[in-house]
Amino acid sequence: MALELLAGPIAITDASGNVLTPANGDFAFYDDGLGLCSYDSTLGGYCIVQLDGRAYLRSNKTRAHRYAIDLQRPGEYLAHDSLAEDALYIFEKRAGVVGALLLDGGTNFVVDIQARAVDRYLNVLNNAVRFKPLDNSGSWTNEATLTGAGSGKPTLSRTRIDGVLCLVYSGGLVVFYDAIAKAQYSGNATIGANAGAWYSPKHNVFVAMAANQLKVFANAVRPSALSNPVAETPLAKGKVSRVKVRLTGAAGEACADETIAWSMTGAGSLAFSQSQTGADGWAYNDYRAPVVSIGSATINAEARF
Secondary structure, three states, X not given: OEEEEEEEEEEOEOOOOOEOOOOOHHHEEEEOOOEEEEEEOOOOEEEXXXXXXXXXXXXXXXXOOOEEEEOOOOOEEEEEOOOOOOEEEEEEOOOOEEEEEEEEOOOOOOOOOOEEOOOOEEEEXXXXXXXXXXXXXXXXXXXXXXXXXXXOOOEEEEOOOOOEEXXXXXXXXXXXXXXXXXXXXXXXXXXXXXXXXXXXXXXXXXEEEEOOEEEEEXXXXXXXXXXXXXXXXXXXXXXXXXXXXXXXXXXXXXXXOOEEEEEEEEXXXXXXXXXXXXXXXXXXXXXXXXXOOOOOEEEEEEXXX
């Protein structure tokens, strides 16, 4: 389902309004307590980008880190070695510094690690979820195959459900994976091309980065089509009949919790000036026909979003 754009594109700038281009999703993550956390070469280090697009330097760094979600520590992250990818560290996201060493090895030893679960490391490539043991030995082994996935390596973020990860591909496809059950989780969406995108559990939105801009998407279907009003029962003089319309997305999926504005011309009246769509995309109103026939009536509906 295509998601509804709430805000953006918003230019990412420094405090003086100069446009910046933070590192792509490989070198960034979104955290509800901080914002979009990313390396920026112009500011010279680890930066926090607010949802209004303003970026502020948090710690000086000469190189960008890749990050991994740490499911062993709620809300926390790990950082890759920023040069040879030969080590993995605890990351202190608030200060923007690396902490204790977890793994070390040869060049590119940790390059593919995207998340640490309780019992293994995880990596996602195309439609394959792969794992390695916590000593990072051996080769990556498939543990699940995703349906509706995109190509390449997605960005990963937490969701409101413990252990369920949100995977967003650069082409815009969104799928979910339960790292505890080791199986794909229900739901899918699309937000369009991006350089990194993440789900915000606090706000129930998706935050996407594309070059030097931010976009914020609602976790709701973007409306595409509204049906004509139809009567559920035949219209009759002096009677009240329920009328309805259905709002859907580009793929015909239901658009829930959207406002429908109603109006009419001619004989009779409507009970409501607006109503909300339900989980099935339908919105309802009551048409009151006059007791005496005095001509025709035209009922109109319009989605407001």
